[in-house]
Amino acid sequence: MTTALITGSTSGIGAAFARRLAADGHNLVLVARDTARLGEQATELHDRHGIEAEVLTADLATDEGIEAVAARVSDRKHAVDLLVNNAGFGNKGLYLDVPMADELRMLKVHCEAVLRLTSAAAESMRGRGRGGVVNVASTAAFLPRGTYGASKAWVVQFTQGVARDLAGSGVRLMVLCPGFVRTEFHERAGMGTDGIPGWMWLDADKVVTAALADLARGKSLSIPDPRYKALMGVAKVTPRGLLGGVSSKAGRRYGPK
Template identity: 45%
Template sequence: MQMRALVTGASAGLGAEFARQLAADGFALVLVARSADRLRELAAELPALGAADVEVLPADLTDEAGLERVAARLQDAARPVDVLVNNAGHAVAEPFHASAIADERAMHELLTWVPLRLAHAALPGMRERGRGGILNVASLAGRLPSGSYAAAKAQVIALSHALDARYRRDGVTVTALLPGFVATEFHERMGVAADTVPRAGWADAPTVVREGLAALRRRRGVVVSDWRYRLAAPLLPLVPSRLIAGFGLGARIERGSGR
């Protein structure tokens, strides 16, 4: 049976890697991001990897009309989507006291409202078919008291838990993927130099994506990726919040700048 996945933020970083690995698994794909040209380039690459069919769906997910176009695609029963990867994301570079509120709102919407809206669109069909998976790309930062990005990621972890607990019995798995630092365009887009984080701290996108997809297949509710962050994760609750905030440790987890 032909399986289909929709990946948001597929034009770069983790999203492009999700598309490649899902293509290699034989999935048909729907690629979503703002950069139509980059999506088309990726789409041209995917059939050779194994994708049966590739749709390009350019959309700004922080724009109501763009988001609703993607929601409508997820609700199209004639071309069902079996796996939704809620991956698109960015972070506000400035600390909370100095950021523009419009930037905070755009980030908050992209990281929390968009995954909720798209899960809401995808779930009824998955439930009806008795199978489906939603992979929400959160962050290990969501377990730290480190700014509004971390708070938004905490929210998507909570949403994943809540939906997984409720819909698992209907055959739908909702998995939260919690990476630490990953080498993508994420930090560059924020204007943060890669060398702010020691080389040994960077996970690579193929590993993080492989572990995320394996967790979804095994119907796990949450996965921390990669191994170095799995080792660190149990220690995080032992670090006092003041220390994390005061020394910019939490901020470094995503911003790599310690500002």
């Protein structure tokens, strides 16, 4: 049986990855900050699917947390075959309204942790000649929307660049860019969602199904819905100045309340 490690596993897309991978018979390493919630999740998945579910409490906004997870994905005796870098969050407020400490914490989780964990996992996987890494970003990566969008744009460029560098090694890398997904993300950030049109919402389980299918096809970028594929296609040909204005208005309408 193969083993998958998922960061931010207790809610949203991370929890959907855990459910799907457990149902497919993969053992899991579940990573999050809440030990009690991790234990409940591990027990449920073990009892329902008969897989082994290890828990690792770690805060990826700290060096200690990143180092603990990096050590686990580097463990050659208990190999991790798939890494899902899903941990992330949003900050409430426009630029200069958000404390600098919160902005730096976001970059730590979205960029530094992804860099260090991907590197640790890919090195171990390359030695075995097989493995995969899924880095969860967002369609916000393609829009000029402050630190969050910039951090996710970094994840996209980083993942696709590494995927090219490791082509032929047996290690597959893919960045997942969903749109609005029904998770705890907006609630945790204190963001209102009443103004978001119903057609823009995606189901986390369907997002994961599409992502794993794209990974199996060898794609380095997954935008898991035809509606968002079309929207991102339009964004690519829209002048950046106009796009920035539209993005800013959308952020005020659909973002923090």
